[in-house]
Amino acid sequence: MLRRCLNLMLLAACAWAAGMAIADTDRPTKFTNRDTIGNTRHNLTQRQASGGPAGATMDSFRNDYEEVCVYCHTPHGANRTVTAPLWNRTMKTNTYQTYDLLGTSTLTQPVTQPGVSSLTCLSCHDGTTAVDSIINMPGAGRYNAAQETQETTDFLNSWNNRRGPDANVHGRLANTECVSCHSPAGGFSGLGATDFTVFAIGTDLRNDHPVGIRFPAAGPGTDFKDPQRRDGRMAWFDGNGNARPDSNEIRLYNAGGGDGYEVECASCHDPHGVPSAGPGSQFNATFLRVSNTGSAVCQSCHSK
Ligand code: HEC
Ligand code: HEC
Ligand code: HEC
Numbered sequence: 001m002l003r004r005c006l007n008l009m010l011l012a013a014c015a016w017a018a019g020m021a022i023a024d025t026d027r028p029t030k031f032t033n034r035d036t037i038g039n040t041r042h043n044l045t046q047r048q049a050s051g052g053p054a055g056a057t058m059d060s061f062r063n064d065y066e067e068v069c070v071y072c073h074t075p076h077g078a079n080r081t082v083t084a085p086l087w088n089r090t091m092k093t094n095t096y097q098t099y100d101l102l103g104t105s106t107l108t109q110p111v112t113q114p115g116v117s118s119l120t121c122l123s124c125h126d127g128t129t130a131v132d133s134i135i136n137m138p139g140a141g142r143y144n145a146a147q148e149t150q151e152t153t154d155f156l157n158s159w160n161n162r163r164g165p166d167a168n169v170h171g172r173l174a175n176t177e178c179v180s181c182h183s184p185a186g187g188f189s190g191l192g193a194t195d196f197t198v199f200a201i202g203t204d205l206r207n208d209h210p211v212g213i214r215f216p217a218a219g220p221g222t223d224f225k226d227p228q229r230r231d232g233r234m235a236w237f238d239g240n241g242n243a244r245p246d247s248n249e250i251r252l253y254n255a256g257g258g259d260g261y262e263v264e265c266a267s268c269h270d271p272h273g274v275p276s277a278g279p280g281s282q283f284n285a286t287f288l289r290v291s292n293t294g295s296a297v298c299q300s301c302h303s304k
């Protein structure tokens, strides 16, 4: 624990935690997963209208922009280096270890580096970029073009948390950072932090369902189902037949470059949360487009 404390340079909080009982079991999420992304773990302001995690613990580790969307989107000054919707996040150039490097004999389709509909997620989940590293902070004169591709600590430090202490550590979803509290081994779980170990997926994707992988020719006689609908950019399983890719429909992305329709993170997950257990239901806690009860996510694509 001492080493983790030193990594965080958080000696005051360490001393505080050291005096407390350390719980080594995970706790349930404090979010209700209902109605809006504001009630999910993708609300990084950590203050809900009713209840929810207290922000105080988090304030030293990430800027509290007080707006849910701004950690990912901005109406102006969005990232010009990626074709993601009004994207406000820093996008570093990383090389990922892709699933095909595992060398299973059964994989038939070409795999590329993750496409944009995975890179958006990986800009937090691979643990290389601070979760609060954005280009355009709320308020006037808080835009920094260099942030499109680099994380500038001075710029991030220029933000003042109104509702608590300022952040001088801008945490990443990585072991020595956010996960140093958010893990059973991470000393601070005695403060009530939930376990994020499996969600910090890193840049090694060999143990994850392949992304950046082409969807094979489907239909009768193959063991893939045919997405009924396609436009140039997307193919999707149009469950309700309305000819639109609804958020509760599994989809494939065609980012161009001749790679065709590919599986990406957002094929299976909607980062805003989907009430995928039916109308009025609780959001699926893991942001899945369809509930995976009975392996329904898998069977959207695989005929097995
Ligand atoms: C000093 C320890 C500490 C660090 C570092 C920390 N957290 Fe937390 N976090 C907590 C605690 C404690 C809670 C629970 C707060 C409560 O009980 O009200 C929490 C709650 C959360 C929650 C809500 C979890 C849920 O489902 O209820 C999220 C999401 C979260 N933190 C994200 C982060 C991110 C992202 C980082 C890195 C930028 C981070 N945390 C760094 C201690 C920490
Ligand atoms: C944790 C990051 C994150 C947050 C927070 C977030 N979004 Fe998104 N949003 C995304 C990603 C990623 C996409 C692209 C999904 C894809 O590749 O299809 C997206 C896409 C969108 C789109 C395009 C259409 C669609 O639904 O996919 C809209 C509109 C949108 N977001 C609005 C919002 C609004 C409004 C908020 C705040 C209430 C918000 N988002 C918060 C990550 C986020
Ligand atoms: C702004 C940073 C950020 C972006 C961008 C982001 N996430 Fe997250 N995500 C988090 C944090 C923080 C958590 C809460 C800590 C955790 O569970 O790892 C989280 C949690 C999750 C969880 C676990 C929820 C649960 O309770 O089981 C899933 C699944 C997830 N994200 C998927 C995605 C996908 C898919 C995308 C892209 C479409 C994405 N995220 C984009 C920061 C982000």
Ligand code: HEC
Pocket: 118, 121, 122, 125, 198, 199, 200, 201, 208, 209, 210, 211, 263, 264, 265, 266, 267, 268, 269, 286, 288, 292, 297
């Ligand atoms: C083929 C569908 C599919 C793709 C593609 C996919 N996921 Fe998931 N993901 C799932 C399912 C299903 C679960 C739920 C697993 C469970 O509940 O045990 C999940 C769970 C998660 C979790 C929660 C932690 C866990 O292991 O339960 C995170 C975080 C996550 N996914 C992020 C991502 C990111 C980031 C990507 C892209 C690199 C991605 N996912 C691509 C289907 C997918």
Ligand code: HEC
Pocket: 104, 105, 106, 107, 108, 109, 110, 209, 210, 213, 214, 215, 216, 250, 251, 252, 263, 267, 268, 297, 298, 299, 300, 301, 302
């Ligand atoms: C969006 C469509 C899609 C979804 C949803 C999906 N898969 Fe896949 N899956 C693929 C594609 C495409 C391949 C690559 C097939 C190939 O190379 O022949 C694949 C490959 C696989 C493989 C073979 C890997 C190998 O080494 O040969 C397994 C196993 C697998 N998926 C399991 C799952 C499971 C389990 C789920 C549900 C959690 C799931 N898939 C959901 C599209 C999907």
